[in-house]
Amino acid sequence: MEPKYIxxxxxxxxxxxxxxxxxxxxxxxxxxxxxxxxxxxGAGKSTxxxxxxxxxxxxxxxxxxxxxxxxxxxxxxxxPLDAMKCGIGMVHQEFMLINGYEISENIKLxxxxxxxxxxxxxxxxxxxxxxxxxxxxESLAVLNELGLQLEPSTITGTLPVGLKQFxxxxxxxxxxxxxxxVLDEPTAVLTENEAEKFLNCVKEVxxxxxxxxxxxxxxxxxxxxxxxxxxxxxxxxxxxYSTESISIERISELMIGRTVNFDRSVDNxxxxxxxxxxELKNFSVNMPGEILKNANLKIRKGEILxxxxxxxxxxxxxxxxxxxxxxxxxxxxxxGKKIDETDTLQTLLxxxxxxxxxxxxxxxxxxxxIETNVVISSLRVYNKFLRRILGIKFYDRxxxxxFTEEMIKRFDIRCTxxxxxxxxxxxxxxxxxxxxxAIALHPELLLVSEPTRGIDVGAKKRxxxxxxxxNTREGTxxxxxxxxxxxxxxxxxxxxxVSGGEVVGILSPFDDSYKFGLLMSGITDLGEKGxxxxxxx
Amino acid sequence: MKADKxxxxxxxxxxxxxxxxxCIFSTAFxxxxxxxxxxxxxxxxxxxxxxxxxxxxxxxxxMGLNFSIVLGAAAGQIGLILxxxxxxxxxxxxxxxILIATIISVLFGIFSGFLFNKTVGQEMITGIIVxxxxxxxxxxxxxxxxxxxxxxxxxxxxxxAGGVGLKNTIVFGEGVRYVFDDVFKLSLIxxxxxxxxxxxxxxxxxxxxxxxxxxxxxDALIKSKTMIIVFSCFLICFLLVFLIPSLFTAGLRTDVPLxxxxxxxxxxxxxxxxxxxxxxxxxxxxxxxxxxxxxxxIKVGQTRIIATVISTIIAAWGQIIFLQxxxxxxxxxxxxxxxxxxxxxxxxxxxSIHKATIKQVFVGAVLFHLLFFTMPLAxxxxxxxxxxxxxxxxxxxxxxxxxxxxxxxxxxxxxxxAKKKIKSDVVAN
Numbered sequence: 001m002e003p004k005y006i007x008x009x010x011x012x013x014x015x016x017x018x019x020x021x022x023x024x025x026x027x028x029x030x031x032x033x034x035x036x037x038x039x040x041x042g043a044g045k046s047t048x049x050x051x052x053x054x055x056x057x058x059x060x061x062x063x064x065x066x067x068x069x070x071x072x073x074x075x076x077x078x079x080p081l082d083a084m085k086c087g088i089g090m091v092h093q094e095f096m097l098i099n100g101y102e103i104s105e106n107i108k109l110x111x112x113x114x115x116x117x118x119x120x121x122x123x124x125x126x127x128x129x130x131x132x133x134x135x136x137x138e139s140l141a142v143l144n145e146l147g148l149q150l151e152p153s154t155i156t157g158t159l160p161v162g163l164k165q166f167x168x169x170x171x172x173x174x175x176x177x178x179x180x181x182v183l184d185e186p187t188a189v190l191t192e193n194e195a196e197k198f199l200n201c202v203k204e205v206x207x208x209x210x211x212x213x214x215x216x217x218x219x220x221x222x223x224x225x226x227x228x229x230x231x232x233x234x235x236x237x238x239x240x241y242s243t244e245s246i247s248i249e250r251i252s253e254l255m256i257g258r259t260v261n262f263d264r265s266v267d268n269x270x271x272x273x274x275x276x277x278x279e280l281k282n283f284s285v286n287m288p289g290e291i292l293k294n295a296n297l298k299i300r301k302g303e304i305l306x307x308x309x310x311x312x313x314x315x316x317x318x319x320x321x322x323x324x325x326x327x328x329x330x331x332x333x334x335x336g337k338k339i340d341e342t343d344t345l346q347t348l349l350x351x352x353x354x355x356x357x358x359x360x361x362x363x364x365x366x367x368x369x370i371e372t373n374v375v376i377s378s379l380r381v382y383n384k385f386l387r388r389i390l391g392i393k394f395y396d397r398x399x400x401x402x403f404t405e406e407m408i409k410r411f412d413i414r415c416t417x418x419x420x421x422x423x424x425x426x427x428x429x430x431x432x433x434x435x436x437x438a439i440a441l442h443p444e445l446l447l448v449s450e451p452t453r454g455i456d457v458g459a460k461k462r463x464x465x466x467x468x469x470x471n472t473r474e475g476t477x478x479x480x481x482x483x484x485x486x487x488x489x490x491x492x493x494x495x496x497x498v499s500g501g502e503v504v505g506i507l508s509p510f511d512d513s514y515k516f517g518l519l520m521s522g523i524t525d526l527g528e529k530g531x532x533x534x535x536x537x
Numbered sequence: 538m539k540a541d542k543x544x545x546x547x548x549x550x551x552x553x554x555x556x557x558x559x560c561i562f563s564t565a566f567x568x569x570x571x572x573x574x575x576x577x578x579x580x581x582x583x584x585x586x587x588x589x590x591x592x593x594x595x596x597x598x599x600m601g602l603n604f605s606i607v608l609g610a611a612a613g614q615i616g617l618i619l620x621x622x623x624x625x626x627x628x629x630x631x632x633x634x635i636l637i638a639t640i641i642s643v644l645f646g647i648f649s650g651f652l653f654n655k656t657v658g659q660e661m662i663t664g665i666i667v668x669x670x671x672x673x674x675x676x677x678x679x680x681x682x683x684x685x686x687x688x689x690x691x692x693x694x695x696x697x698a699g700g701v702g703l704k705n706t707i708v709f710g711e712g713v714r715y716v717f718d719d720v721f722k723l724s725l726i727x728x729x730x731x732x733x734x735x736x737x738x739x740x741x742x743x744x745x746x747x748x749x750x751x752x753x754x755x756d757a758l759i760k761s762k763t764m765i766i767v768f769s770c771f772l773i774c775f776l777l778v779f780l781i782p783s784l785f786t787a788g789l790r791t792d793v794p795l796x797x798x799x800x801x802x803x804x805x806x807x808x809x810x811x812x813x814x815x816x817x818x819x820x821x822x823x824x825x826x827x828x829x830x831x832x833x834x835i836k837v838g839q840t841r842i843i844a845t846v847i848s849t850i851i852a853a854w855g856q857i858i859f860l861q862x863x864x865x866x867x868x869x870x871x872x873x874x875x876x877x878x879x880x881x882x883x884x885x886x887x888x889s890i891h892k893a894t895i896k897q898v899f900v901g902a903v904l905f906h907l908l909f910f911t912m913p914l915a916x917x918x919x920x921x922x923x924x925x926x927x928x929x930x931x932x933x934x935x936x937x938x939x940x941x942x943x944x945x946x947x948x949x950x951x952x953x954x955a956k957k958k959i960k961s962d963v964v965a966n
Contacts, residue, residue, distance in 0.1 A: 081834050096829045098822060109822065110833040112815055119810075126816040 003072030006031045006179055006211045007052075007088075012066035014047055014058070014235075021047050022064070022235045029180065034202065034212045036226035036243075038219070040255055040310070044235040045215055049182055053083045053090065071179070087179035089172035091186050095164050099157030104132070104139035106156050107171045113138065142170045146201055162194035166201065173205065182213045187221060188312070199225045217310055219248045219521045231255055252517025256485065266468055266491055268510075272300040276336070277445055277477040278322075283330035285314075285321030292317035293501040294330070299445075299479060304471055306488035306509075307481040309498035310520055315481050316357055318498070319447040323347060323354045325362070334445070348381045353443035355434045357450035357481070359427070363434045366423035370415060371404040373422050373433050378440045407436035412462060428459025435463055439470065446470065449481040464491055485516055552941045553887040556904045563908055566915035574911070575787035579725065581906040582899075583718070583797045584862045587855030588879045589898045590804050591848050595660070597812070598844035599824030601890040602880045604664030605649040605845070608671045609852025610872035612642035616853070617860055618679070618707065618868070622692050626712015631857070634713075638853040645671070646849035650842030657827070661890070668876050676869060679703045703868045714864040720796035726788035728795070729775040736768040797858060804851060805895055811847065820844050824891075852879075874934070881905055881934055884941035908933050 007029045014022040022044045029035045039045050050058050051068075054077035058064060068075055070086050077083050083090075097106050105112075113135050114120070114128030139152040148166055150159075156167065165186055172181045183202070187195035195218070203225055206212055214226055222229060223243060231239035231254045239246070239254045278299040285292040292314040299305050309315035321328040324341040332339050334350055341347065356362040364373055378384040379395075385403070387396040404418040411432040415425060422433055431451060438446055448467065452460040468491055470476045482488050488495050489509040496506045497519040505519045547554065564574060588606065595603035616638035620630045649667050656663045682688040684701040695703055708714075723731075743764045747757035758765070778788040811817045819840045822830040831837045856875065860866050883893055885908075886901020912933050913926035920926075 080832070084834055090832075092832065096832045098825045098829055100825055101822075105818075109829070110819070110835050112818055114815055120814075126819070127811075127814045129810075129813045130815065130818055 005029060005069070006033075006071060008067075008069040009048075009052070010067040010069070012048065012051060012064060012068075014044075014051065014064040016061055020235055022051075025066075025232065025235070025237045026240070027230060029211045029213065031179070031211055032206050032209045033227045034206050034214055034225060036214045036216065036222040036229045037232065038216065038222060038229060038251060038255060039232035043232040043255075045232055046184075047235075048232070049090075049184065049213070049215070052077065052088065052182070053080050054078045055080065084175070085177075087175070087177040089175060089178050089181045091165070091168045091172060091181060091183045093184045093186075093188060095168065097156050097164055097167060100155070102153045102155055103143075103150060103159075103167060104135045104152035106167055107139045107142060107152070107174050108135045109171065111175070138174065139170070142174045145173065146170055146205075162190055162197070165190060165194075165198055169198075169201065169205070173210075178210060180211045180213070182215070184215050185217065186214075187216060187218060195221065217521045219251055219518070220523060222251065223248055248518065248523070249514045252514040252521070253512075256513040256517045264490055264509075266304065266471075266493070270303070270493055272303050272493075275301040277301045277334070278479075279331075279333040279336075280318070280322075281331040281333070283318075283321060283328065283332065285317035285326050285328040287314075287317040287320055287326040290314050290317045290320075291501045292321060292498070295498075295503045297496060297503060299477060301477055302471070302475050303493040304467070304478045304480065304491055306492035306495035307479060307498060308483070308485050308488055308495055308516065308520065311483065313499050313520075314501040315498040316449060317501075319354060319449050319479065319481055320356075322352070322447060345381065348377070348441070351442075351444035352447065353377070353438040353441045353445070354447045355431075355438050355449060355451060357453065359430055359434060359453075364422050364430060367421060369419045370408070370413070370422055370425075370433055371400055371418040374404045374407055374418075374436045374440055375400045377437050381441065384440070403440065404436075407439070411436055411466065426455075428455035428463075431455055431459065431463060435466060439466075442474070443476060445477045445479070447479050447481075450483065451480065452482065452484055452487060460487070467491060550887060551947070552885065552944045553900060553904070555940070555944065556885045556908065556937075560904055560907045560911070563911040563915040566918055567911040568918050569911070569914060570787075571783040572787040572790050574907070575725065575784070576791045577910055578903065578907055579791050579793055580862065581910070582902055583794055583801065584859050585855075585879070585882065585906060586801045586898065586902055587804050587858050588852060588875055589855075589882050589902055590801075590808060590895070591851035591855055592879055592883050593808055593893050593895070593898070594811070594820065594844045594847045594851075596888065596890065596893040597817075597824050598820045598841055599827065599891075600653055600660040600841060600844065602661055602664075602883065603845065603848050604661060604876040604880060605653075605667045605671075606848060606852035606855075606879060607668035607872055607876045608645035608649055609642045609849035610856035610875040611671055611675050612645055612849070613638045613853040613856030614675075614860065614866060614868075614872055615641055617709065617713065617857060617866060618695070618703070621707060621709055621713060622690055622695060624692065624710070626710050627716065630712055631716055631861075634857060635854065638857060639850055642849040642853040643846055646846030647842055649849065650845035653845060654838045654841055664876070668873075672869075672873060675872070679868060705869065706865055706867055708865040709861070713861055716861050717797045717800060717858060718794035718862055720794070722792040723795055724789055725791040725793055726775075726778055726785070728793045729771060729778055729788070732771040733768070733775050736764070736771050740764040740768045794862075797862070800854075800858060804854065808851075808895065816840075816843065877934055877938070878905075878909075881937040881941075884945075885937055889945045890942075905933075905937065908937075 005028045007027070009025065009027040012022050012025045012027075013020070025044070025048060027048070037045050037048070051064050056079070059078060068077065070088075075086060077086065098109070113131040114125065115131045117127070117129060120128040136152040143150050143152065146166060146169065148163070148170075150163070156164065159167070169181070172178055187198060190198060199221060202212055202214075214222070216222060226243050228242045229239065229246060229251060230237065231251060233255060239251075276298045280295055280297040283292065283295045283297075289312055295318065297318070307315045307318055317326065320326050322332060322341055324344045324347065328341055332341050334352065339347060339350060360366060365376065375385045379386065383393070385396045385400045386393045388394075401418055407413070408415065408418065413425070413429050413432045413436075415429065422430060425433065435451070438448075451463050451467070464487060467478055467480065471478050480488060480492065492509055494506050495509055497504050497516065499520055499522045504522065504524050507515055507519065567574075588610070591606050591609060592603055595601065616634040619637060620626070620634045625633060649664070652663055652667060653660045678688065680702040683703050684690045684696045690696055690703070695707055697704055740761060743761040744757050747760045748754065752760065778784045812821075819830070819835050820843070822833070822835055823837050823840050827837050830840075852875070856872065860871065882901040882905035883898060884901065885905045886897035886899070888894070888897040888901065909930065912929040916926035916929035917923050
């Protein structure tokens with residue numbers, strides 16, 4: 001008798017060095033079912049899938065707790081090869097295709113048809129010669145099954161992006177024992193039209209009894225194509241529903257978190273004059289993996305603006321683009337004056353400071369002392385911490401040391417002293433050093449990216465408090481880019497949401513959670529108009 | 538547009554064209570007769586081709602130019618020294634030698650393959666260092682241990698006067714020296730003539746097969762393009778040699794060791810065969826994208842080790858062919874430069890660290906070795922100083938690598954820019 005479920009995962013727990021990322025998660029899929037797995041970045045989706053595939057990252061970090069049943073039988077999957085043997089396939093977020101190969105070679109990758117010869121009989125299968133005509137005809141059959149009119153001898157690199165995703169599906173389907181296919185954000189790179197075509201194709205395949213786990217951020221697609229939905233939040237299973245029984249709003253709410261639970265450290269309804277500190281007009285940034293298209297944003301003097309969005313959707317590109325770190329197009333007006341973003345030094349001189357999300361790469365000189373790291377920007381930009389003796393500029397060691405000590409006290413940087421190497425500090429303390437350097441510049445506009453990524457709670461609070469302090473005491477305008485929505489909601493006056501490379505809306509921190517979720521997944525139609533502060537232009 | 542295309546062709550072959558020009562100059566200034574140059578070139582080509590061929594697999598596997606073929610060369614040398622010590626010669630001796638060298642080079646290949654897997658992305662520099670290490674190890678065994686109780690050497694003629702350590706130069710016995718070369722020799726002009734006959738015959742057969750399979754004449758001709766090109770090459774070479782008097786004399790006086798040529802052909806075919814197998818496909822996949830390869834279940838590490846082992850084995854065979862042609866071995870230095878010279882030759886042929894073909898091996902071998910022995914002569918003629926001639930030789934071997942790598946980098950520059958432009962266009966739309 002066929003078992004009821006093709007895959008069951010029971011009580012899955014996983015922790016990375018004492019930090020739980022999955023807590024008692026259950027998952028069940030029937031044959032031919034499309035199950036949507038949704039959750040924010042870092043909710044544990046990838047970890048769950050890594051467990052399913054027996055990726056080495058799981059086993060090298062101490063394995064996991066829980067039970068996996070495939071086809072009704074308990075299985076031990078300890079490598080991706082085991083998963084493949086069971087009949088679990090994966091369509092990756094980035095294409096796992098070789099552009100230089102023809103389609104048939106990609107479909108048959110590592111499962112090539114072979115012609116027999118003498119050497120092969122002696123030395124093993126590896127020396128069989130590829131049977132290209134057989135590979136092509138079998139590939140053609142699979143492509144036809146998917147309703148694609150493609151010549152298997154076409155070079156894959158010449159295909160449009162939309163079709164490449166089909167090739168990946170074709171590869172999985174060509175595996176004769178395939179029973180379950182995991183789709184990891186398969187539509188992220190597709191246009192709406194292409195995504196629709198692709199998902200119809202998935203639906204068609206699922207009718208033949210093949211199950212799918214569908215990971216996505218596009219909730220509309222979930223609603224339209226999935227049979228059931230599993231929602232993860234912070235490593236916990238917060239919902240397991242059939243698609244009909246749940247609304248998009250509810251999914252979104254469950255993803256983000258039910259209750260708005262944050263302490264505001266800024267007055268709730270601050271009024272600002274209509275002086276704009278910064279204006280972006282049709283601003284596009286070509287940052288690899290974070291492309292931003294035609295953003296229009298106005299930031300008022302003295303406010304704290306948050307920029308939220310999912311990873312890879314372009315939120316990080318705004319600050320990096322303004323600082324001229326990646327090629328960009330469009331206009332930037334600083335206090336009404338157009339600036340040339342490629343001239344980073346001039347931008348700094350104009351009073352803009354930037355704390356990069358790439359702390360260890362762009363942000364810090366890891367082998368230098370705390371003191372050097374704190375003063376380097378001001379020294380370079382404003383010639384601060386310099387002393388003139390006989391017309392020659394010398395480094396003013398004393399002033400730098402005093403300032404650094406002051407900063408160490410103010411931020412509570414845990415270190416042995418100003419001369420300690422920054423590379424030896426913990427992540428949180430490194431972040432504090434970055435902040436201290438920005439403060440040393442006394443900026444009028446501060447761009448902060450991911451200020452709290454990967455640091456402990458205490459340091460988080462300190463850094464957020466310091467941002468608010470700068471804003472209220474010195475009147476610094478601040479743009480905070482962060483993946484931590486709750487934090488943005490605790491300090492920002494407005495929050496801009498970036499999705500699919502575009503600024504899709506600006507919300508007040510007090511808007512309902514589900515609105516944030518909807519905007520992040522690219523749904524701009526929030527039902528009720530007027531409440532949200534739409535893009536002004 | 539046509540001018541653009543022409544420029545593009547020039548640019549993509551910049552390295553080779555640069556060296557062709559250099560070769561023409563240095564040959565012209567060397568002041569040697571055509572006979573000397575042709576003789577020297579043919580013997581160097583036969584001597585070195587297999588060593589250069591050994592570099593192909595690692596390039597295909599994405600590991601760049603395998604400088605660690607020095608290990609393979611050392612293995613080949615060990616085989617030759619052992620059979621000289623045992624006093625075995627002739628074909629039995631060579632077979633034993635090849636067997637020993639193959640076994641040792643498998644071990645060496647696995648060793649350097651493991652190292653390369655630990656240093657992904659830095660295989661070339663690792664290869665160079667492994668080469669130095671191998672030299673030290675080789676010296677330890679043959680300079681310090683050879684002749685002692687640990688490693689007894691039966692033939693006292695091989696040892697230094699003190700009884701420990703091998704002599705700097707070991708002259709091979711009759712059964713080893715020229716053992717492959719002397720099997721069957723034919724003058725160059727006859728070789729070319731037979732070459733024309735044979736390739737013509739093969740070409741006609743291939744065309745007919747395509748015709749019988751039901752292609753039109755035109756398609757049949759197009760499908761047998763490669764054979765027609767090979768045939769034309771032979772024909773043109775033959776006509777040149779036949780019609781130009783100085784080359785005609787050279788062609789008559791130059792003997793081609795046909796058996797060695799056959800061995801080279803076998804290695805070429807082996808390489809082609811491997812490329813067409815599943816193993817070859819795995820190696821190519823690893824070379825194009827290691828991540829995709831491992832995601833599709835290919836054992837990337839293992840495949841890379843196999844590619845290194847193949848390369849090392851072929852290098853060992855190459856060194857045996859090289860040394861039997863030389864007739865003697867400089868015990869401590871013969872294998873030292875093998876990697877550098879082979880890599881330089883391959884690069885001159887137009888290969889890059891991402892792509893290398895058999896055609897490039899032979900083009901490179903001709904150009905590099907032509908330059909290698911005419912440069913010092915030209916330098917001597919121009920400046921009347923043999924020191925400068927020697928300087929040119931060193932310049933050629935190391936400078937070639939630097940120049941061709943730089944030229945390749947230059948070739949790739951505009952492509953990057955074009956890509957950037959396209960991307961920004963995409964963003965703009």
